[in-house]
Amino acid sequence: MWITAGIIRRASSEEQVKMKEPKDIINRRRFLRGCIRGGFLAGLAGLTGGVTGRAKSQNTVWQIDPEICIACGNCATHCVLEESAVKCVHAYAMCGYCDLCTGYLMPEAKQLDTGAENELCPNGAIKRTFVEDPYYEYTIDESLCIGCGKCVKGCNAFGNGSLFLQVRHDRCLNCNECSIAAACPSGAFKRVDISEPYIPKKVGHA
Amino acid sequence: MKRIGLLIIPAVFFLFLSEPVSGVERFPPPDFESGYELPQTTYAPARRGVYEYIDVAVLLCALSLSSYLVLVKRDRRAIFVLTVFSLLYFGFWRKGCVCAIGATQNIVLAFFDNSYAVPFAVVLFFLLPLVFTLFFGRTFCAAVCPLGAIQDLVVLKPTAVPLWLESALRLLAYLYLGIAVLLAATGSAFIICRYDPFVSFFRLTGNLNILIAGGCLLVIGVFIGRPYCRFLCPYGVILRQLSRVSQWRVKITPDECINCRLCEDSCPFGAINKSTADWPRRDYNKSKTRLAILIILLPVLAVSGAFATAATSGWLSRAHPTVRLADRIYLEQSGNVKDTTDASLAFRGTGKPIDQLYAQAANIQDKTGFGSLVLGAFMGLLVGLKLIKHSVRRHRTDYEADRAGCLACGRCFQYCPREHVRLKKIKEAIQGNK
Numbered sequence: 037m038w039i040t041a042g043i044i045r046r047a048s049s050e051e052q053v054k055m056k057e058p059k060d061i062i063n064r065r066r067f068l069r070g071c072i073r074g075g076f077l078a079g080l081a082g083l084t085g086g087v088t089g090r091a092k093s094q095n096t097v098w099q100i101d102p103e104i105c106i107a108c109g110n111c112a113t114h115c116v117l118e119e120s121a122v123k124c125v126h127a128y129a130m131c132g133y134c135d136l137c138t139g140y141l142m143p144e145a146k147q148l149d150t151g152a153e154n155e156l157c158p159n160g161a162i163k164r165t166f167v168e169d170p171y172y173e174y175t176i177d178e179s180l181c182i183g184c185g186k187c188v189k190g191c192n193a194f195g196n197g198s199l200f201l202q203v204r205h206d207r208c209l210n211c212n213e214c215s216i217a218a219a220c221p222s223g224a225f226k227r228v229d230i231s232e233p234y235i236p237k238k239v240g241h242a
Numbered sequence: 243m244k245r246i247g248l249l250i251i252p253a254v255f256f257l258f259l260s261e262p263v264s265g266v267e268r269f270p271p272p273d274f275e276s277g278y279e280l281p282q283t284t285y286a287p288a289r290r291g292v293y294e295y296i297d298v299a300v301l302l303c304a305l306s307l308s309s310y311l312v313l314v315k316r317d318r319r320a321i322f323v324l325t326v327f328s329l330l331y332f333g334f335w336r337k338g339c340v341c342a343i344g345a346t347q348n349i350v351l352a353f354f355d356n357s358y359a360v361p362f363a364v365v366l367f368f369l370l371p372l373v374f375t376l377f378f379g380r381t382f383c384a385a386v387c388p389l390g391a392i393q394d395l396v397v398l399k400p401t402a403v404p405l406w407l408e409s410a411l412r413l414l415a416y417l418y419l420g421i422a423v424l425l426a427a428t429g430s431a432f433i434i435c436r437y438d439p440f441v442s443f444f445r446l447t448g449n450l451n452i453l454i455a456g457g458c459l460l461v462i463g464v465f466i467g468r469p470y471c472r473f474l475c476p477y478g479v480i481l482r483q484l485s486r487v488s489q490w491r492v493k494i495t496p497d498e499c500i501n502c503r504l505c506e507d508s509c510p511f512g513a514i515n516k517s518t519a520d521w522p523r524r525d526y527n528k529s530k531t532r533l534a535i536l537i538i539l540l541p542v543l544a545v546s547g548a549f550a551t552a553a554t555s556g557w558l559s560r561a562h563p564t565v566r567l568a569d570r571i572y573l574e575q576s577g578n579v580k581d582t583t584d585a586s587l588a589f590r591g592t593g594k595p596i597d598q599l600y601a602q603a604a605n606i607q608d609k610t611g612f613g614s615l616v617l618g619a620f621m622g623l624l625v626g627l628k629l630i631k632h633s634v635r636r637h638r639t640d641y642e643a644d645r646a647g648c649l650a651c652g653r654c655f656q657y658c659p660r661e662h663v664r665l666k667k668i669k670e671a672i673q674g675n676k
Contacts, residue, residue: 073376073487080372087352088365095294095361106591108584118447128280132269168276175281196268206286209337209445212344212364213432222588223563233288 096227098214102200102237104224107185114219121208122183122201124176127237130198133171139191139199140174156186200237294363308385309378313490318652324385325394333388338444340364342371343477344435347426354427375484379491384650389440393468396460400467400510411473419476424613430562467510482646492643494654496664499640505657513647518638532633540626547622551614559610568603
């Protein structure tokens with residue numbers, strides 16, 4: 037048992053005088069160390085081989101699957117960034133251009149206009165522009181959007197669902213563990229390949 | 243043209259259904275008559291993958307340079323400059339993510355979960371420091387790791403920590419690594435990333451509690467050198483073991499130790515082993531008995547450790563969202579709670595069978611239970627081994643940097659008179675006394 041041997045082992049008088057070990061001499065300790073090092077290296081190589089066998093050469097980024105997202109509002113508050121990396125995105129092709137837009141207006145809005153008291157968005161990030169009777173275009177000002185998803189919820193509930201949340205990759209830090217993903221109640225966050233970093237909503241009409 | 247249907251939508255529509263109704267064509271997109279063109283939705287491009295490889299290249303260069311500066315050049319000032327560079331690049335520029343410490347979890351998850359593909363850059367971030375440590379000692383800790391760097395800069399008034407306390411506190415790091423591996427293996431959470439104390443500083447924003455914890459660690463770090471590295475860092479635990487068998491290592495003296503004791507208190511991390519005096523005979527006999535008892539005690543410690551952690555496995559398994567969800571659904575089904583949560587509503591919205599959820603949760607609980615048993619046994623064994631280590635005395639004739647604990651910062655170099663001879667700052671006069 038070499039642990040006990042460690043106690044008994046006393047340096048020989050020769051060793052005490054000459055403290056430096058010559059480099060070309062292989063003693064027991066150095067040999068053992070070399071063997072263990074070789075073992076570690078082999079282990080690391082094996083681990084890497086096993087793990088990278090399936091590894092993608094490409095990196096991955098976080099993204100929200102809009103089909104699973106329930107627009108709970110965690111995106112606005114759980115991102116490590118002060119202003120969340122998640123923003124609302126508008127798929128214009130799906131939009132009904134409604135006058136009474138349930139993603140834009142408060143549920144009991146008195147008037148269908150741009151009055152702040154009628155707007156659902158807490159930050160006034162959605163711009164409503166008249167196109168032609170009776171259609172209105174809704175555009176999201178990303179610099180104002182905080183990713184709370186209130187408009188998404190409204191649009192999903194009674195509209196076409198053309199508003200949805202996405203991680204904007206010019207802002208996202210791509211944390212190893214996404215804080216929002218950890219707090220996501222529906223498991224809508226997933227890692228996607230960097231070559232296709234967004235999951236756009238499919239255009240509904242066939 | 244005006245859609246009357248729109249106006250008779252119930253005014254109470256704030257009672258939203260939570261089901262993810264998407265792509266429902268309630269209002270067909272209009273045919274515009276005014277020549278209006280649909281705007282294109284713009285998406286900001288993702289950070290290109292090639293940058294990840296630039297990071298890996300910088301890591302490789304920094305590791306090589308650090309090893310060269312520590313082992314060959316023996317220049318503390320240059321090591322310091324590299325430390326500052328690493329802090330700026332890996333810390334403040336790359337926002338501390340991904341780091342080698344956190345990459346451990348990706349590797350573990352990839353090892354246990356076949357469906358998880360770990361990016362190659364992350365594998366390299368995990369692997370390179372380990373390989374360098376096997377050859378050159380912990381030069382990664384010295385000047386490359388941004389978490390080490392930020393602490394290294396605040397070491398102003400280091401005080402010595404007693405050996406027993408240092409050893410006991412280090413158990414925390416082993417426990418942290420154990421739990422992190424367990425939770426990563428079950429796919430529950432990446433706790434090393436979640437509780438990274440300094441990443442909030444690098445991002446200049448983050449969770450307030452973590453920010454406070456990081457601030458506290460930095461304040462402690464003024465008096466106790468690098469507390470996170472020594473007592474908490476899970477990756478440091480791995481590096482310690484590899485550093486024990488490294489091919490080359492930090493030497494305090496450039497050629498030979500003259501036992502002048504000048505370096506004795508130079509290490510702020512308590513990583514210098516003093517040369518030992520001869521051992522009295524009666525101590526020797528007493529230690530032999532103690533060692534025998536400890537070796538017999540090892541299995542007992544392991545089993546009691548396993549029992550201790552078996553009790554916590556339920557708590558640990560709740561780190562997995564599926565287990566928490568199953569718990570919640572069970573409470574709702576059995577009528578113990580009246581309200582619902584976002585998660586339970588989202589789950590019910592998917593229409594998946596509840597039994598399937600229960601089965602998944604039970605599976606995760608089983609795995610966590612087994613893992614926590616192994617972890618407990620390991621921790622018990624570790625306590626035993628640590629006790630054994632402290633009852634074994636090794637004969638040492640030189641002042642040496644501890645193979646495992648030395649962070650290769652190079653602070654001790656300048657304390658050695660032989661170093662001054664090497665740098666030709668003083669003449670060989672000291673040699674004459676010998």
